[in-house]
Amino acid sequence: MRYEVDWSILARPELAALLIDGVRYTMIVAAVSTGVSLVLGTALAIARVSGSGWLRWPAELWVNLARHIPGVFWVLFFYFAFPELLPATWGSALNGWTSFALAAGIVALSVDNATYVSDIVRTGALAIPRGEWEAARCCGLSPWQQWTCCLIPVTLRTVTPPLANRTIHNFKNSSLCMVIAVPELTWATQQIESLTFRGIEATLVATLFYVTVALALGVWARRLERGGYRHWRGAGAVWRRERGELARVDSRR
Amino acid sequence: MVELISVTKRFGERTVLADVSLAVQSGEVAIVCGPSGSGKSTLLRTLNRLETIDAGDIRIDGQSLYRSGLDLRELRAKVGLVFQQCHLFSHLSALANVTMPLVKVKRLGRGEARAQALALFRQFGLERRADAFPDELSGGERQRVAIVRSLALRPKVMLLDEPTSALDWCLRAEVVANVRALASRGIAQLIVTHDLDFACAAGDRFFLLQEGRLREVDNYTLACCAPEALRGLSSVPRGRLQAVAA
Ligand SMILES: Nc1ncnc2c1ncn2[C@@H]1O[C@H](COP(=O)(O)OP(=O)(O)OP(=O)(O)O)[C@@H](O)[C@H]1O
Numbered sequence A: 001m002r003y004e005v006d007w008s009i010l011a012r013p014e015l016a017a018l019l020i021d022g023v024r025y026t027m028i029v030a031a032v033s034t035g036v037s038l039v040l041g042t043a044l045a046i047a048r049v050s051g052s053g054w055l056r057w058p059a060e061l062w063v064n065l066a067r068h069i070p071g072v073f074w075v076l077f078f079y080f081a082f083p084e085l086l087p088a089t090w091g092s093a094l095n096g097w098t099s100f101a102l103a104a105g106i107v108a109l110s111v112d113n114a115t116y117v118s119d120i121v122r123t124g125a126l127a128i129p130r131g132e133w134e135a136a137r138c139c140g141l142s143p144w145q146q147w148t149c150c151l152i153p154v155t156l157r158t159v160t161p162p163l164a165n166r167t168i169h170n171f172k173n174s175s176l177c178m179v180i181a182v183p184e185l186t187w188a189t190q191q192i193e194s195l196t197f198r199g200i201e202a203t204l205v206a207t208l209f210y211v212t213v214a215l216a217l218g219v220w221a222r223r224l225e226r227g228g229y230r231h232w233r234g235a236g237a238v239w240r241r242e243r244g245e246l247a248r249v250d251s252r253r
Numbered sequence B: 001m002v003e004l005i006s007v008t009k010r011f012g013e014r015t016v017l018a019d020v021s022l023a024v025q026s027g028e029v030a031i032v033c034g035p036s037g038s039g040k041s042t043l044l045r046t047l048n049r050l051e052t053i054d055a056g057d058i059r060i061d062g063q064s065l066y067r068s069g070l071d072l073r074e075l076r077a078k079v080g081l082v083f084q085q086c087h088l089f090s091h092l093s094a095l096a097n098v099t100m101p102l103v104k105v106k107r108l109g110r111g112e113a114r115a116q117a118l119a120l121f122r123q124f125g126l127e128r129r130a131d132a133f134p135d136e137l138s139g140g141e142r143q144r145v146a147i148v149r150s151l152a153l154r155p156k157v158m159l160l161d162e163p164t165s166a167l168d169w170c171l172r173a174e175v176v177a178n179v180r181a182l183a184s185r186g187i188a189q190l191i192v193t194h195d196l197d198f199a200c201a202a203g204d205r206f207f208l209l210q211e212g213r214l215r216e217v218d219n220y221t222l223a224c225c226a227p228e229a230l231r232g233l234s235s236v237p238r239g240r241l242q243a244v245a246a
């Protein structure tokens, strides 16, 4: 028996709508969890390289624990177990919330991705020459300012390639949310399969979508890394304005 | 202004500063020479608490660096340190290296900070390089940007670690003039250098740091005997010293 590919089923409105919704949910899950995990992971990294043991040890413990748990477990945990851990009224409120699966999926991927982001950012921060840290301290910057004005921008520059890799990975991980019936793209393809017994067309389309977006992310990261180096360094309209003014000073000479 | 009282600093087993005492008044320029690895940079770093000391005390403006409730940020804005390797912020342009601390620490408006930074850039002949990034600057330019970055914060004490090592004779004369101008403004300066001409032209008092011990010398001794000291010979030939004394 040979499978006859029939693209026309994708033109059926209810199936097309499933796919389009799937793309939408995949993008939401991937974008939000990537954003949250970048912030969370950076905070964890700062805690891990900070001088205070009160910050360092809990963060270190957390990362080393969380890193060894499969991503899909996090998804299952936040959807099934987490509401049970809360007081009964809160738990049932969560279970009754229509977007709970989406929220649980986003939180799970954020937590999962944050541990890897924290490792990447930590390595980048440790690679900054000690002198640059000291210069930041010598200027009288507060610890917060040292991080936001010097260390994070310098670190981000060096860790752009591994962070981009991680972002691509997290984007693909969004498909894990199908186990809790978030109607994202992979879930949609399975849904189409069970409705029509024709899954290959939808799955091919989904594969094409994942590959295209991941490739685009990769290209964007390469550009950041190469040309964007300068863009990073001159980040902010203020500095750019400043450069304009200096160019004028220059041309008067 | 700056007072070190019997300061001892060890790295593990190794004693880098042994019972070092030194006082520099406002407007005074103290020069420290010594062989490589003798602890000159370490001495400067103890003065804004980048390194802590193992014994003794350090006072700036009469106040101990080891008193409880010391505001390190305030101290570091008051004590400018120019590193031997400059350590500019690699992600910021030369100008932004100077304006960023002004905006963040001194809370100046951006326009004000830029104006002050540009004025200093002109004074140091850097205005054409203001929007270059540190990796596009020459060694001498980097050094001057680092000096400007410290100066812009209007410190009361300036610590310069080999400020002329990458400068030509012409710029060196500029630095001498700037050091003297700062001195006349009442800033206490402690300068580490291997450059004896610069030392004699810029300094008021001269110190040799050797094997952890600091001793004051006059400029003749420095000029005549420091070469031996810098080469790490443990003693200076007697004949030379007598010739200097005569
Ligand atoms: N963080 C550190 N840990 C261990 N040893 C150190 C540390 N910093 C400096 N030292 C050692 O202390 C000694 C003094 O170093 P320092 O940098 O003060 O020398 P220096 O007089 O400035 O030399 P140079 O003229 O070459 O710059 C050196 O032997 C160095 O190896």
Ligand SMILES: [Mg+2]
Pocket: B040, B041, B042, B084, B161
């Ligand atoms: Mg040194």
